[in-house]
Amino acid sequence: MTFSTPAKIFAAALCISGMTAFSAQAAEFVAKIGHLESAQQSRNIYLEKVAKLVNERTDGNVEFEIYPQGQLGNQRQMTEGTQLGVLEATVSPAAFLGGFNPAVSVLDIPYLMPQDFKQAQAIRDSAFGKELLASFSSKGVVAIGLWPNGFKQFTSNKPIEDWKEFAGQKFRVMDSNILIEQFKAMGASAIALPFGELYTSLQMGVVDGEENPLDTIERMKYYEVQKNLVVSDHGAMEDVILFNEAFWNSLPENYRKVIVDTFHEVIPDLVKDKADKVAAALEVVKQNGMNVRVATPEERKALREEVYPATKAAYIERAGDEGKKLIGLYEKAYADVVGN
Known part of the structure; x- marks a missing residue:
């Protein structure tokens, strides 16, 4: 490259x-x-x-x-x-x-x-x-x-009290086919935008929401242009x-x-x-008026089951045989460590 x-x-x-x-x-x-x-x-x-x-x-x-x-x-x-x-x-x-x-x-x-x-x-x-x-x-x-x-969380100016409420919303993502497929599997659409344009894009309504770690959400003051946050821990950083x-x-x-x-x-x-920095950031966004909820273990399991097949397929399409091998090793490790 x-x-x-x-x-x-x-x-x-x-x-x-x-x-x-x-x-x-x-x-x-x-x-x-x-x-x-x-x-x-x-x-x-x-x-x-x-x-x-x-x-x-x-x-x-x-x-x-x-x-x-x-x-x-x-x-x-x-x-x-x-x-x-x-x-x-x-x-x-x-x-x-x-x-x-x-x-x-x-x-x-x-x-x-x-x-x-x-x-x-x-x-x-x-x-x-x-x-x-x-x-x-x-x-x-x-x-x-x-x-x-850390992990990424979801924010939006529209309701996100339930995964079904993501449908029809527009979210900013990094330029990644896997992340685009993640939102597509949730019924939402994803728009790849540079990080430096995100605050203004949220402010102007170009996108409804975004995903980032909590300390990034707090540091970039997205609470000024976002109403709702779900502590989903869906994306490992x-x-x-x-x-x-x-x-x-x-x-x-x-x-x-x-x-x-x-x-x-x-x-x-x-x-x-x-974790300490994330906890402190959570308090800041709450104090600044964001509506915060924590996704339950059952919600997280349901979302994983919903988005994993599509994002896995997008990854293998990009990474080829090497990706297939890695997915096989990952699924074995996950089953050994977490179970089905």
Whole structure:
């Protein structure tokens, strides 16, 4: 896949002084890691924690320099930079990687991950999760893990007290066939719009509603232009940890193990931190007048059963045989962990 201006990322990496680095000595291996979230958000907080622990556990020989908030470019540029070795790593939302690796779009399927943390982690750690990470190996990058980053919720200016009320409504989505099929299966229509246009589109009635994590809904003040919110937890927001292949292979095996294990070790604390921020965001949107309801387990099960076949078919159509294999591994893991 063709990306743009990797040289800009290199220049930014040389110029930016706002990154976080951990080293008490001249490290043998230095990795620039770029991502999109702000310094105050969960992803950056735990990247800094991982950086500190990895530095300590390698006796100062591995140093991570963390560049938050798109300082090294947009996600497309950072993914390209990682692929080409302009930077050593990026932590990217899986939703931004579908054009780079169609197999990862499996994570767009609604209710793919259970709400229970242990069950969801068991699926990430299963043969499905391992095969999903391995699907990046032909792209010049090494995917070393998945990081959970919360769930999406539905909002609308029209009633959404029942799934049947979604019928006929227009929702903004990212440019994803799977997400378009999700709403079609609910009787609604989906319009792909850039994120930067969403607030105005809601305000002007171009779309009736949208889907986003609660902390995004609060941070972007969508409560100013939306009346109703359903805490549905329907879309898992998963981050993929990507390293440049040449850099990764240059690391001693014991250092690679330290890095993988440390990223994995902090997941429970990362999930708790995210949950705390989501809970705080929920209070803010309530205080600002949104009508909030929480979907029951029975509703969530019914919606999964309704939308899974169509979104699964859309995914396989895009990802081909590799997608079929991943779906088979996923369905086995889900049955083993959750049951039917």
